[in-house]
Amino acid sequence: MTTPLIETHDLVKDYAIGGEIVHAVNNVSLSIARGEFVAIMGASGSGKSTFMNMIGCLDIPTSGTLLLDGIDTKTLDSDALAEIRNRKIGFVFQQFNLLARTSALDNVAVPLIYAGIGYAERRARAQGRLEAMGLANRLQNTPAKLSGGQQQRVAIARALVTDPLMLLADEPTGALDTQTSLDIMGIFQKLNDDGITVVVVTHEPDIAEYAARRIVFRDGQVIQDAAVKSRRRASAA
């Protein structure tokens, strides 16, 4: 039997807002196996993003246990967490979060800087990822000279450049039109078919239907966790 990629036990995240304590995530226990394609849904403030930030090691749980690839994250210091983010997780954001005035190639190479990879190899690997995203003729473009869909594909190339175990996407289609959204989901499906675990946070039911499993949050708790019945397929762009 293989260890789940993500396993949580009674995970809690509290925030103190104006003297009152809010349970953003309240006793969540679940596990995600390798190779799954999970959509995390819920309304704004349901705790879905907070949950994703914790499994992405961006945020620290108030209590409970989070095992990532079998490692208890409580035992890790900030440097070790940075290394996990670098090696095991690829992030995709709603607003793309590319560095302005920096070429697509250099943007994709950033995680490799922190992995301690040399200049020539950084460039070669970044170029390979961009070509796989169909951006071979956009290597030197800065984000300002790319469309939204192209920027998100640069961001996906960046997320993949360190060969992570898992892609974490927070509202990846939130800033894109319908057709481009379909393209991006198609890319995720293809990557998932190739073996990478994908977790997408979204509030759009349509988008969630491209995943294989749907987890719904409300008021910090999981209210539904089931396989998607009629899963949609998008043809990859």
Next chain:
Amino acid sequence: MRDLLASLAGWGVNVAIALTALRTNLMRSILTTLGVMIGVFSVILAVAVGNGAQVSVSQQIATLGSNMAIVVPQPDSGSGPPRPSDRGRLTARDGQAILREVSGVSAVAPQIRSGVQIVAPGRSATTQATGATPEYGVVSNITASEGRFLTQSDIGSAARVAVIGETVATKLFPETSPVGETVRINRVPFTVIGLLESKGSNLGNDNDDQIVVPITTLRQRLLTTASQGPDDVTLIFVGFEDEDSLLAGQAEIKRLLRDRYRVAKGKINPFTVRTTTEIAETTGEVTQIFQAVLVAIASISLLVGGIGIMNIMLVSVTERTREIGLRMALGAKRSDIRNQFLVEAAVLCVIGGAIGLSLAILAASIFERVAEFPAPIGLDTAIMAVAFSAIIGLVFGGYPAIRASRLSPIEALRSE
């Protein structure tokens, strides 16, 4: 070795990131650099001027002559203004007594100094006349570069002859040699017999703006006031054979003169004996204090420059909080973020320091030419400048950099 290369490459990446960030806010970067530049510029220039003053002072003392005591008829009251009651006296006979009775004395040069007007056909100058004996040339190492210096027979006959300094010569005879010409000093005709070897100028004091005449002639022909006794002198130079005899001789001179003037025990001396060694020490101390004060004042501008760096780095960290969050999400460790901002501050400072140093070197050379005042900038000063600006970068960039590195990844990512 591999680790070292990797860490060097890491710093290289940080320099590249820093340059991109600084280019993005070019105007702001230039203004911030300006602060450090001015600071480094003023510190370096202050050090250079201080060095120059020290060089100048030691040159000045060297022109006095070495192993020499100077006796002046000024009450040795320590500090405070001299009172009329203890007005001092000093005569040429005191000088003869010193030569006779103090051991290790090689020569004694009594002098009378007086301001005079000197006139050549169509031109005139005001200068200082030193009434002296040939020993003056020996003790203070003065020779004639053209013509001759005073001789014993000039003194005996109270000859109307003068040896003039270069500055005076240039004023009176701009085109011809002055030697052999006749000049009028305070309306009395004199023959110029020689040109004093140039001793240049130090600290704005022109050593060539003087003339030397026989002490007897000056006393008989040029002194207008009768306030002085017939044998009174302005000062006596006492030349010693070596430094040891100078040290012992200073006390001996004091003892001899106290006897001669019958100074009661406990009363202050009506004369002062100083040695060139003492003068060198005191003026050395004074110029060191002068330099320290200059550098201290200049350092304030460097401090202000450093605060400017800190200010702009704090702004930069705030503006780029989201970028910091992103870099952390992509795997940057706290030390990566800290180093990125440290390098940015250091790059600003080193650029500012380099420009400041170059400008200081330029200013010092202009200063040397225009003011004829040496302002040497040595390699040590240059290294100090670079080290200074790097330290400023690390100290004032350190706090913003550490603040950036302590941000929580998710809070940084969420900021707008």
